[in-house]
Amino acid sequence: MQENQIDHLFQQGFSLHQQGRLEEAQVIYESILKLQASHFNALQLLGVIFLEKKQFIHSINLITKALQIQDNQAPCYYNLGSAQQGLQQYEEAIARYDKAVAINQEFAKAHHDRGVALQELQRLEEAITSYENAIAIQGSYPEASWNLSLCQLQVGNFHAGWRGYEWRWKNSEISKTAGLRNLKQKLWLGAESLQGKTILLHAEQGFGDTIQFCRFTRLVSQLGAKVILEVQPSLVSLLQNLEGVSKVIARGDPIPECDYQCPLMSLPLALNTDLNNIPGVPKKFITCC
Structure with a gap:
């Protein structure tokens, strides 16, 4: 199959992926890899699909292969960290987030998820710094502000912690649980x-x-x-x-x-x-x- 035909096939898969039609996109990505095993985008996006499906080991294997082809991709390191965090491999996840941030210092989501991993390890002061970095980059960041408040409360900074706790109403997932009235x-x-x-x-x-x-x-x-x-x-x-x-x-x-x-x-x-x-x-x- 010619390169332009593979590109056309990839665009079909990517469009399905964007629509949330993961199973159909997966079939196309897998068919591309049968034709071209080193197709970077098919590898990394298939890894993302397995990440979204919480099949973390498959995701790690695919994204690792993608990084062996292109090793300067911050989103790949971020997704690899997310998969490792899904397996509660927090130290490994932090190392991947660090790599993503080293490549792209404006990667707010990597700073945030790094904070989540650090929080799981009870490295609270480091988590606070990660959340503050994410907020400094993105500005309004309800998830980071909410998690920051929890860390502040845990370390005894009640003044900032209770003030930040009000961010629960801006966090779509937390506000559902909290019962916004x-x-x-x-x-x-x-x-x-x-x-x-x-x-x-x-x-x-x-x-x-x-x-x-x-x-x-x-x-x-x-x-x-x-x-x-x-x-x-x-x-x-x-x-x-x-x-x-x-x-x-x-x-x-x-x-x-x-x-x-x-x-x-x-x-x-x-x-x-x-x-x-x-x-x-x-x-x-x-x-x-």
């Missing part, structure tokens, strides 16, 4: 006085998060607010006598008239929480990471 009441994050006001504090994410963070409701009531607490239906009976709460309602019930609203996991930010004032924790148990 579209409420008419104004969001309260500590700026306005609550004296004589009514505030709705509402649960987000899982049961454990609700139970852990409902301890902050007492502090809100001490600011002079009448507190309405909205939680998952199965937790209403458990929390109905919670100190500082005027009324507990189930998610899905009609919401009483309120002046403000705040998600439970935004309360540490609104209340300027740090290691010295976490409610319900004796000081002798509070240590920095």
Whole structure:
């Protein structure tokens, strides 16, 4: 088959790949490799397909072969790192991300995923640097900002960590899990006085998060607010006598008239929480990471 015919076949496969028709694209890439085993793009993109299908070993084998043909391709090193990270080979993944960044210092995604791998290894300060580099390159980067906040909280930088935790609402995957709400009441994050006001504090994410963070409701009531607490239906009976709460309602019930609203996991930010004032924790148990 002539070179231009192989090129035409590749364009067909690439078009199918872009449309998300992975199985059809895979067939074409594999047919190209039978004709030309050293076809760089067919090798690396077939590796990407196996990466997308979470068949990480196949992906590693193919991308490695591609890099033996062209070894200066930052996306290939990034994809190789992603496959190794999929196998929890974090040290190897970091080395591949480092190679990608060495070739292209503006590769924000490689900086970010390097941070994820470092975070898995509990190398938190290094992870923070990677996330900050990714944000500096890309600007608005919700995933990096969210992961950065988690690292900051782990190392005890509560001021920056809780502020950055608000990026969960900009992260499409996290916001689905957190349960982003579209409420008419104004969001309260500590700026306005609550004296004589009514505030709705509402649960987000899982049961454990609700139970852990409902301890902050007492502090809100001490600011002079009448507190309405909205939680998952199965937790209403458990929390109905919670100190500082005027009324507990189930998610899905009609919401009483309120002046403000705040998600439970935004309360540490609104209340300027740090290691010295976490409610319900004796000081002798509070240590920095």
